[in-house]
Amino acid sequence: MKKLLYIGWVGFNNLGDELLWNIFKETCGKYLNQDQIEMTPSVPGVDLKNLEKYDTVVLGGGSLLLPGYLQILQNALHKGKSVIIWGTGLDWIGKENLDLLLNDKLNSLEQNFKQKDIDVLDEVIEGALFVGVRGPLTKKAIEIMLGKEKADKVQIIGDPGLLLQKPDSNSSTQKDKVIGMNWGTTFNRLYGGNELLVEEQLVETAKALINSGYKIMIYIVWADDIPSCERLYDKINDPENVVLDKNLYTENELIEKLSRCTGTINFKLHANFLSFTADVPAIALGYRFKVFDFAASAGLQHLVVSTDSQQLAKELLERVEIIENSETAIIDQFHSIKKKFEPLLESIFTKNLL
Known part of the structure; x- marks a missing residue:
């Protein structure tokens, strides 16, 4: 049985983040047998520094492309774990930089990512099994930090909220x-x-x-x-x-x-x-x-x-x-x-x- 860690802002009763975890869990149930995989969500109390027992670490939906979470993924790669980025995205970029990005005039994201953070992002994207981000502005920002060639591996797959179904x-x-x-x-x-x-x-x-x-x-x-x-x-x-x-x-x-x-x-x-x-x-x-x-x-x-x-x-x-x-x-x-x-x-x- 494979053991998977799902990283999200789970366990804080925020419906947006909870539904992203629910969607991931339900989609796993749709395609995988329950005896094939054991899933652990990153609720409060789960030690994100201790990854030994997991085979795969998934950075799930939300605005989680942040230096702290990327360091966890880097740690997972160093321990030989599979890493997947699934429908997450960037946030916290100021309005002035957003406007520049929308007009293809943004040259740097140093307000959000220092060079050491960019190096971690580079290593994680290079080593990840799959890199799917929420939207085109997230991908554009990654291109600014890493260059278009390195960002080629990044796919725009949409927000997992798109998998919601009407009852x-x-x-x-x-x-x-x-x-x-x-x-x-x-x-x-x-x-x-x-x-x-x-x-x-x-x-x-x-x-x-x-x-x-x-x-x-x-x-x-x-x-x-x-x-x-x-x-x-x-x-x-x-x-x-x-x-x-x-x-x-x-x-x-x-x-x-x-x-x-x-x-x-x-x-x-x-x-x-x-x-x-x-x-x-x-x-x-x-x-x-x-x-x-x-x-x-x-x-x-x-x-x-x-x-x-x-x-x-x-x-x-x-x-x-x-x-x-x-x-x-x-x-x-x-x-x-x-x-x-x-x-x-x-x-x-x-x-x-x-």
Whole structure:
């Protein structure tokens, strides 16, 4: 029996990271017999420095292309273990550097990776059995650090969230005139550096949507987001037209909930995947690099509004109008991307790399 370590931000009740682990586990179950493989997720208490008992180390979905995690993979390679990078991506790249990257003008990522970190990245990519990253901006950043030739091994396979499936019972849900609104906190580590300012713009957006006939459903994907959502609810101050749902659902439960919405506006990245899986167009608050990476992989850049926008409410309302006019085209686009990336995400299983 092979022993596998799955590295992710697991065990902290953040639905986005938990669903990525669940997807990995379920896909293993789809292709591998349970007696073939023993999987250990990197929950708190698992010693990531002691890799002796594992045959394979998988860096899973999330924003885990960070020096600390790369050093764990380097350690695994030095111990003769197989290493797989599966659907992870970069994050924490500043807005100025993001803009330069989008315009092919970025020459260095020294703010995020020192030369010693780049050397580790180089060794890990060279030694890994498979390197699949979340989106084209992550691959572009790796090319800047390592050069295009060394980055050739890096495949864009999409975010594992693309493997989410709509529950069968959800096939023909009647939609209501409701906008789902996912809000929360990242402790001000967002583009613009001011969550309260974004919150005020969301209040303005919600009030304008209510005036045009919508109801609002505020929802969470992480328990730490509850205080922010309570504050947003209180500021909108319209209990007749606004529901605050403080339940932390499973991914399938939340897909069911969202399927009744006309559209969603989402702070956390994987809230967008849950919405699209429910066949509900999602507007993403571009609060960090990872949101733009996902949008670029899916061809949905026009539905992202950066949190440093000087007219955030106006831009969000314009995106709602796009959803109203182009719902079918947006959902078709998501399904075409899903169809493209599913076999790439499943290739580590179908090609027996585990």
